[in-house]
Amino acid sequence: MSNKITILYVDDEVHNLNSFKASYRREWQIFTAENAAKALEVIKNNEISVVLSDHLMPGKTGVELLEEIAALYPDISRILITAHAETHLIQNAVNRGRIHYFLEKPWNNETLKQAIISCYKIYLTQKELKEKNILLARANEELSRFVYSASHEMRAPLMSILGLVKLSESENDLKELHHYFELINESALQLDGYILSIIEYYKNKNIETVFKEIDLNQVFAEIKKEYLKNIDISIHLNIIQNAPLYSDPHRLKIALGNLITSAIAYHKDPLDLKELTMEFVISENKLEFSVGLISNGVLFDFVNQVFKKFFSEIDAKQSAESFLMNLFLFKEALQMLKGNIVEVATDSIKDSFYKITIPNQYLS
Amino acid sequence: MQNKPSFFLIDDSRIDLFITKKFLQRHRVSDAIRLFENPTEALAAIESKENLPDIILLDIKMPELDGFEFVDKIEKVFADSTHEFKVIMLSSTLDFRDEERALSHPIVFKLLEKPLNMEDLQIILQQLGW
Numbered sequence: 001m002s003n004k005i006t007i008l009y010v011d012d013e014v015h016n017l018n019s020f021k022a023s024y025r026r027e028w029q030i031f032t033a034e035n036a037a038k039a040l041e042v043i044k045n046n047e048i049s050v051v052l053s054d055h056l057m058p059g060k061t062g063v064e065l066l067e068e069i070a071a072l073y074p075d076i077s078r079i080l081i082t083a084h085a086e087t088h089l090i091q092n093a094v095n096r097g098r099i100h101y102f103l104e105k106p107w108n109n110e111t112l113k114q115a116i117i118s119c120y121k122i123y124l125t126q127k128e129l130k131e132k133n134i135l136l137a138r139a140n141e142e143l144s145r146f147v148y149s150a151s152h153e154m155r156a157p158l159m160s161i162l163g164l165v166k167l168s169e170s171e172n173d174l175k176e177l178h179h180y181f182e183l184i185n186e187s188a189l190q191l192d193g194y195i196l197s198i199i200e201y202y203k204n205k206n207i208e209t210v211f212k213e214i215d216l217n218q219v220f221a222e223i224k225k226e227y228l229k230n231i232d233i234s235i236h237l238n239i240i241q242n243a244p245l246y247s248d249p250h251r252l253k254i255a256l257g258n259l260i261t262s263a264i265a266y267h268k269d270p271l272d273l274k275e276l277t278m279e280f281v282i283s284e285n286k287l288e289f290s291v292g293l294i295s296n297g298v299l300f301d302f303v304n305q306v307f308k309k310f311f312s313e314i315d316a317k318q319s320a321e322s323f324l325m326n327l328f329l330f331k332e333a334l335q336m337l338k339g340n341i342v343e344v345a346t347d348s349i350k351d352s353f354y355k356i357t358i359p360n361q362y363l364s
Numbered sequence: 365m366q367n368k369p370s371f372f373l374i375d376d377s378r379i380d381l382f383i384t385k386k387f388l389q390r391h392r393v394s395d396a397i398r399l400f401e402n403p404t405e406a407l408a409a410i411e412s413k414e415n416l417p418d419i420i421l422l423d424i425k426m427p428e429l430d431g432f433e434f435v436d437k438i439e440k441v442f443a444d445s446t447h448e449f450k451v452i453m454l455s456s457t458l459d460f461r462d463e464e465r466a467l468s469h470p471i472v473f474k475l476l477e478k479p480l481n482m483e484d485l486q487i488i489l490q491q492l493g494w
Contacts, residue, residue, distance in 0.1 A: 152457045156377065156425065156478075159456040163383040163479025170390070183379050266427050306427050 005120050006046060007031065010039045010053040010065065011081075023109075028116070036060035036068070043073060049123040050116055052079040052103070055089070063089060067098045075126045077119035081105055146201070146328070153325055154194045157187040189230070197258075197325045204254055204333055211361040214245045216280060219253050227257040231264060238279040245282045246361040248337060255333035255358075259291065262326035263302040287358045290344075303354060311341070311354075334358070369418035369494050370396035374406045374434070375454070376426040384421060384454070384480050391482050393489070403429040411441050417449055419492075421480075424455040424462060431455075435469050442471075450492060452485075454478050 005028045009020050017032040024030055031046060033039035036059060042048065051069055055062035066078045079101040080093060093099045100122055101115045161184050168180045216239055224235065260276065281288045291303050310327045334341065339358035371394050375381045381399045388394050398417065400406035403426050410416065424431035431453050438451075450473040453466045458477050466475040474488055 152425065156380075156456040159478040160377065160379045160383060163380070163387075166479060167383060167386050167390075183382065187379055310427075 005029065005050065005116065006048050007116065008033060008039060008042055008046075008048045008051045010034070010036070010051065010057070010062070012054065012057040016054075036065040039065060040068070040072075043069065043076070048073075048076055050077045050079065050119045052081055054105075055080055055082040055086070063093045063098065066093070067096075070098045075123060075130065077101075077123045077126075079103055079115055079119055081107075149328075150194065150198055150325060154191060157191040157194075160187040161191075194325060197329055200254060201329055201332065204251060204329065204336060207250065209248045209251070209336060211246050212249055214247055214249050214252060216245065216282075219249060219256065222253055223257040223260065226253075227261050228264075232274070233264065234275055235260070236275065236277040238277065239282065240280065241282045243282060243284040243360065243362050245287055247287065247358060251333045251336050252358070255330050255337060255339070258326040258330040258333070262306070262330070263291075265326065266302055266306045282360065284360060284362055286360050288355065290353050290355050307354065308343075311343075368392075368394050368396075369489065369492075370394060370398075372398050372400060372406060372409070372417040372420045374400045374403055374420065374426075375423035376401060376403070376428070377423070380423065380454075380478065387480050387482055387485075391486070393482075393485070403434050407434065407437055410438055413441075413445075416447065418494075419489075420449055420451045422451055422453050424453055424466075432465060435466075435472060439469065439471055447471075452476060452488065454480065 007024070007028050008031045009017060010033045011017055011020075012034050014034055017034065021030045021032055031042045031048065033042050035057060039051070039053070043051070051066065053062040053065050057065075060068075062080050062082070066080060069076055069078060078099045080090065080099045081103045082090070083105045090099075090102050094102065100119050103112065103115055164180045164184045164187070168177055171177050171180065216237060220235055220237060263276070278289060291307065307327070311331075334356070337358050339356060341354055341356050344353055344355050371388060373381050373384050375384070378401055381401060385397055385399060388397055396417070398409075400409070406420075407429070410420075422431045422434060426434075429437075435451060435453075451469075451471050452473055453462075453475045454477075455462060455475065456478040458475070463475050466472045473492065476484055476488075
C-alpha cells in the first residue's frame, strides 16, 4: 500500500525539503514545493494523496494553503506542521475541518509515519466513498428509468384488456365474443411476458456470473423453448467454431433471447415471419456476431428501425420514450458478459450495422 | 363536409387498432376507417395528400416512429399548405408532460387515454363540428 502513497511536502526552507525527500523517497513517492503557488501547481499535475505543509512561510501560510486545497481538492488529506505550537491557530484549523493532522517540528520518524498512514487511509476512504456515490447515483437513475418504463409498458396490454372487456359487455354475437377473449388472452400473455422480463432483469443483476463451456445450439434450443414458444419461426445458425466457447450460459441466453424477441416483435410483419439466420464466429478470445446486415433479413429491418434509435437514445441519456424492455435486457446482459457493441459503417450499403463481441473465457 | 368523419387509426398494437375500430363502428361514428399498424406507411399515405382523413387517431408509444415524431413530420409536410384534418393522440398512460407536449402542436386537438372513451370522443367530434 505504501508505494501508492504520493506525498507533497511544502516548506520554504529548501534544505528541509531535500532532507525529507532523502529520508522517505524509498517508502513513498515524494513531491516537494517551496511555496503555496508551486504546491498548487504540483497538485494540479499529479495525483497527490497527502499534503504536509509548514505553517510559517512567506506569502501564503500553511493554514491558508491547506484551506485552499481543502476547497479545491477535498479528497487530499492535509497535515499541518508548525515549529511552535500555536494552539489557537491549530485548534481553529482543525475545528473547521481544514486539516486532518497536526505535526510539531521537529517530528520523530514514527509519529510522521503514523500521521501519513492514517491520513492516507482517510484519503482512500474519501475516494472510495466518492466512487461508490457515483455508482449508486447511476444505479438509482437506471432503476427509476426502468421502473418508469416498465410500468408504462405493462399498462399498455392492461388497457387493451379493459377495452376488450368494455366491448364484450355489449356484444351479442358469440363468435365476436370468442374473438375478444382470444385477444384478451393474447394481451394477458404479453403482460405476463413483461412481468417475466422484470424477474429476468432482477436475476440478471443478482445472480453470480458462472463461466462454463457452451454449445450455442443448445443455447438456441433453450431460447426457442423459453422465448419463442408461441412463435412459429425457425432459426438457422451458422457457427464457425475455432475454439471451445466459455461464457456465462444464463446471461448469454438472456442477451440473445431478448435480442431475437425484440427483432421479431418489431418486424414489419411479425405474423409473416418464418425464418431467421444468424452467423457466429467463435475464436479463442471472443464470440462475434453482427446484427443489421442485409443477410440477417429480420435483423436488418429491426436494426434500422429500432435498434439504432434505442442505442442512440440510451447514449444521449434521453428519457426512454421508445423504451423497449427486451432491448434493455439485452444491453444489461451484454454488459454483464463484458461484451461490447460497435456500430460499423459500410460503403456498400448505406446503412451501418452493429458488431457485437463477447469475450470468450476459454483461455482464462 | 360529409355527415360522418373519416378516420386514420395509427397504432403499432394490432389489438388496440381492432378495439378502437370496433368502438367507432359500434357507435356509428364513421364509415371510412383506415388502419395503420406501421406509422411509416401512414406517413406515406398522408404525404401523398390524397384521400386524407378528417381525423387521425394516433398512438404515442410506437418504437419505430413515436406519436410525437409523427406529428413533427406531418407538420413539415403541411408547412406550406393547408389541411383540414385534426390529430387526436392516444396513450395508455397519461403523463402530464405528454399532454403539454401534445397540445403544443396546433395540429393536435386533444390527448386521450386508452381505451378510447366514446363519450369523450363524441364531445370532441361536436367541438370539431361533426
